[in-house]
Amino acid sequence: MRLSLFITCYNDALFPQTGKAVVRVLERLGHTVEFRPAQTCCGQMHWNTGYLRESLPILCHFVRVFADAETIVVPSSSCVAMMRDHYPKAAQMDNDPALAREVELLLPRVFEFSELLVRRLGIEDVGARFTHKVAYHPSCHSARSLHLDEIPLRLLRRVRGLDLVPLANSQECCGFGGTFAIKNADVSSAMLADKVRCVLNSGAEVLTAVDNSCLMHIHGSLHRQRTFVRVAHLAEILATGETSSESAAERALAADQHFTLSSSEFPQ
């Protein structure tokens, strides 16, 4: 299948390793991945902060760039939620029937990464091996908007050597919420402290999720507190190889850095 990757703006700039992991997993499964360099952002930050008018040209740009894409994969549930929950209304607001029609045609072809694997491609075992204690944080949009439910857990349970540990109060928001983390920094920090306490109590070495935004937020505190818990997007765990005894993920875990798969791990 030909899959078009929407990397999302913040993954592009901050977490390229996640995009590389997505490419690696999908190519390993025999699919062709394309990347449209014209892509930018889904418009979520502006929309959710109340800058609806400013969000419109951004989301129009997205719709135009991906209009003829066969299937679109997005390693960020909140961006997919932005599209599904708000694009139809945005098109209506814009009073543009053509845009509304394009949105209507586009949305069924947009998939969050884990959703694509399990719901669209019917795959749970991607041949990954990751011998660590891992806790899964169900981000709010993945749980309450996309209703991914067990999907990411089903993928994690099929990773060789992975010890999936439960996370208490996992459904409670980490306090990120985009500009909420800045506008209401104190409340956001207090919510984060609760989340971090649950992460530390879980005994996990690695916290994973389908959204790097939440992981960046949680890791921000884990790093500030000088804890040894690392974070990794689900795709990065799934990209670890069955045969690789010293995978990039393993090495990154040993290094004192934001959990990353180095680009050298990928065929150049």
Place this chain on the structure above:
Amino acid sequence: MTRETQPSQQNQHWNRRDFPEAARQALAAQPAADAPFEHSQTRRNVRHATDVIQAKRNAVTAELPDWQALRRAGAAIRAHTLEHLDHYLLEFEANCTRRGGRVHWAADEAEARRLVLEILAPHAPREVIKIKTMTSEEIHLNACLEEHGIHPIETDLAELIVQLGGDRPSHFVAPALHISRGQVRDLFARAMRQPDLTDSPDDLVAAARSYLRQKFLTTPVAISGANFLLADTGGVCIVESEGNGRMCLTLPDVLISIVGIEKVLPRFQDLEVFLQTLPRSATGERMNPYNSIWSGTPTGDGPREFHVILLDNGRSPILADEESRQTLRCIRCAACLNACPVYHQTGGHAYESVYAGPIGAILTPQLHSMHAAQSLPYASSLCGACYEVCPVEINIPEVLIHLRSQVVQQQQSTLTGSLGLWNLAMQSAAFLMRDSHRLPAAVHLAQRLQSPLVSRNGFIEWLPGPLSGWTKTRDLPALPAESFRDWWQRTHAQKSAPEPNPKPNPESAS
């Protein structure tokens, strides 16, 4: 128990502080510098109470196979009613009047207070008993009554605790949820002059009962709100857990019910839905212990004089806004408060509003026609937990975003707002993000400019201005040297040639 020393003044000045500032103070109420994860007493009380109610609510909603259908039915009935509110209010008025009740219409809080005083005047009471009513809080009735020499006595246990403590309610189903049992003991011991009182629930309830019983038997006037008005019978419905309501509704000679205009239901039969969803959502009970429905003034029973004050007080403009009309579906179960991670942290007082939590964040600014409490629509991470539990399916996150857009438009209509840091930052970001060349260029620039901010461990530990809110408690990863798109360009460019920026559509891009 309370940080406020002048409750009566507080009550008249809601919305004095913005939410972030009020929340900061609530969170720092008892700072613990050496224990960053330690909560203060009040926060522990709020957290514990909401966890308990939430767990009960989850259990009793999960046991109903048709719970989601009940939510949909509740939403549909409320939405239908709001579409035809004028019709059902007039029908209620006609039927209530036919059965001996008197219906008054109050456009705003001043008119509602004036109506209450006019009704009370011929009876000249020194005291009135009250069953917990949010509308009375909304119109600041207690302070008004005190000014006119009438002492209001709250008879709901939690409201009594709040009143005796000179405090404010922090939750509209459990107003004293932020106060612990030990704190209640100290308060009762002082106010009821019972220094030997223990903090056992039995003793506390017994103390309140003996204090209140005498008031029930001697006070001639009661003031209530209502959970529902029934258009087809002219009935009024109140559900409660303590029996104080039943006392207030039956013993006094005069009963005044102050009810928001949105509270009407078309038919008695509609209670079939709401008497299931409301108690399960509000207190985690399958049914309320006391369910009172009465109409007018039946002979030989109950009050001889019954008044309903239908309160608008900012509701009509909400009804006129198609986007946020769903706000008025609310049946005040407070399930959204118990589910809200923001409320868990701050408690109710930080909202500086009669209505706290997610529903307060959308209702309060609208009741003020968006001229006050503009920070409340931002008091949410948009996590969606409120929408998930709402028994009438109010999409609170959607309404929050709609109200945020109104706040943004207000700001952009002023010079200071449009030149403000937030607007300039968001405009600049939008300028970059809508163009496929500008965004990568901006990322390249940021990669080069970030170095003074990046610590040796590769993280940003300090940021200036509003961004310092992030770095006060959190590190931020630095931008890696190569973005994904640059990596792709470097490694995959030969395989798939980059396409040109699509031609912007001038109409939709403007």
